[in-house]
Amino acid sequence: MSYEGEEDEQYDVGSFPKDFGYGPFDPDVDGGPGSIPGEQKPRILLMGLRRSGKSSIQKVVFHKMSPNETLFLESTNKIIKDDISNSSFVQFQIWDFPGQIDFFEPTFDSDMIFGGCGALVFVIDAQDDYMEALNKLHLTVTKAFKVNQNIKFEVFIHKVDGLSDDYKMETQRDIHQRANENLGDSGYDQIHLSFHLTSIYDHSIFEAFSKVVQKLIPQLPTLENLLNILISNSAIEKAFLFDVVSKIYIATDSSPVDMQSYELCCDMIDVVIDMSCIYGLHEDAEGTAFDNQSSSLIKLNNGTILYLREVNKFLALVCILREDNFDRQGVIDYNFLCFRDAIQQVFELRNKSQSFLSQPNHRINHVNSQIGLEPSPQTNVGSAQS
Numbered sequence: 001m002s003y004e005g006e007e008d009e010q011y012d013v014g015s016f017p018k019d020f021g022y023g024p025f026d027p028d029v030d031g032g033p034g035s036i037p038g039e040q041k042p043r044i045l046l047m048g049l050r051r052s053g054k055s056s057i058q059k060v061v062f063h064k065m066s067p068n069e070t071l072f073l074e075s076t077n078k079i080i081k082d083d084i085s086n087s088s089f090v091q092f093q094i095w096d097f098p099g100q101i102d103f104f105e106p107t108f109d110s111d112m113i114f115g116g117c118g119a120l121v122f123v124i125d126a127q128d129d130y131m132e133a134l135n136k137l138h139l140t141v142t143k144a145f146k147v148n149q150n151i152k153f154e155v156f157i158h159k160v161d162g163l164s165d166d167y168k169m170e171t172q173r174d175i176h177q178r179a180n181e182n183l184g185d186s187g188y189d190q191i192h193l194s195f196h197l198t199s200i201y202d203h204s205i206f207e208a209f210s211k212v213v214q215k216l217i218p219q220l221p222t223l224e225n226l227l228n229i230l231i232s233n234s235a236i237e238k239a240f241l242f243d244v245v246s247k248i249y250i251a252t253d254s255s256p257v258d259m260q261s262y263e264l265c266c267d268m269i270d271v272v273i274d275m276s277c278i279y280g281l282h283e284d285a286e287g288t289a290f291d292n293q294s295s296s297l298i299k300l301n302n303g304t305i306l307y308l309r310e311v312n313k314f315l316a317l318v319c320i321l322r323e324d325n326f327d328r329q330g331v332i333d334y335n336f337l338c339f340r341d342a343i344q345q346v347f348e349l350r351n352k353s354q355s356f357l358s359q360p361n362h363r364i365n366h367v368n369s370q371i372g373l374e375p376s377p378q379t380n381v382g383s384a385q386s
């Protein structure tokens with residue numbers, strides 16, 4: 001299985017090129033593997049104090065680094081731009097910032113950095129004194145909000161593996177309260193912060209990142225709706241649509257997610273990928289181990305079944321259901337095929353609208369319509385003719 005788009009690019013903080021065109025239709029952003037011209041990849045910024053765990057998060061979630069190996073990561077002193085193009089749905093860039101970054105330095109181009117940003121993840125080390133981190137959080141979100149009011153602000157209260165359950169909750173409550181009070185006091189009540197307790201030593205970091213990424217997927221309500229229809233017609237308890245490489249779930253049905261179910265599904269993906277890589281490749285080693293024939297069934301000793309079916313090259317559906325309800329596997333499989341067709345249609349629709357928008361005239365008209373202007377005259381003529 002190949003991991004695409006894993007090449008990191010580094011930029012010196014001080015020498016960040018001012019004319020680095022990273023606008024919405026910049027070819028550098030658009031041209032990832034499998035991407036459509038004109039598509040804007042959402043950008044996720046990872047910020048926080050030094051040693052808070054930013055690089056570790058990025059390496060563990062997107063590059064399969066084991067948590068223990070992060071002990072040897074060196075401090076980041078450049079902005080690291082990482083293109084995550086491993087899935088047709090989850091296509092975005094992560095920019096890992098050095099902890100010591102100074103927003104007031106003249107070379108820090110906040111318009112360019114925050115302008116095209118979808119989400120800003122601010123990492124706070126919960127095992128350390130977090131007062132300085134809260135000040136930096138305040139400075140960062142207010143600065144970013146002034147440039148771009150559409151950014152989703154996500155606060156990771158990180159390294160909670162070292163804390164007792166009580167202390168975890170108390171820390172979360174305290175950070176939540178102080179951060180919001182700081183914003184309220186300076187007149188920024190409209191800024192909304194989401195908080196997540198995370199650690200690279202368990203699945204919480206994958207779960208939190210799933211939620212961050214989901215907010216950047218415009219098709220999310222459609223995907224959730226399709227999953228709801230699938231589970232209600234197939235007597236499935238819970239279903240996750242996974243990005244296989246990162247183990248981020250890009251959608252789930254509307255029943256609540258419990259951490260244990262999510263962990264079970266993640267473990268199942270690991271088992272399937274490992275087995276496929278060891279036994280799934282032909283001798284000539286052509287093709288990928290995970291393909292459109294991939295599926296797996298695991299019976300647990302509590303009468304529950306885990307059922308995985310591949311949706312496309314990047315996505316897999318993992319379902320949890322009761323063993324009794326699996327008697328009607330034919331119906332489940334048939335419903336799954338309908339579900340897969342529907343997902344395919346969502347992709348096709350998205351691709352069509354993106355290639356439509358990538359045509360210069362349509363793009364201008366789309367932007368005009370977003371800001372309430374009339375379409376350009378050329379397109380008026382075209383539509384009158386048609």
Ligand SMILES: Nc1nc2c(ncn2[C@@H]2O[C@H](COP(=O)(O)OP(=O)(O)OP(=O)(O)O)[C@@H](O)[C@H]2O)c(=O)[nH]1
Binds near residue numbers: 072097160198
């Ligand atoms: N206990 C624990 N340690 C963690 C966790 N995440 C990261 N660390 C450790 O924190 C240390 C710093 O991690 P980095 O990822 O280098 O931190 P950073 O924020 O990128 O640091 P800079 O590059 O200096 O800005 C490493 O020794 C990691 O092993 C976690 O969830 N739990």
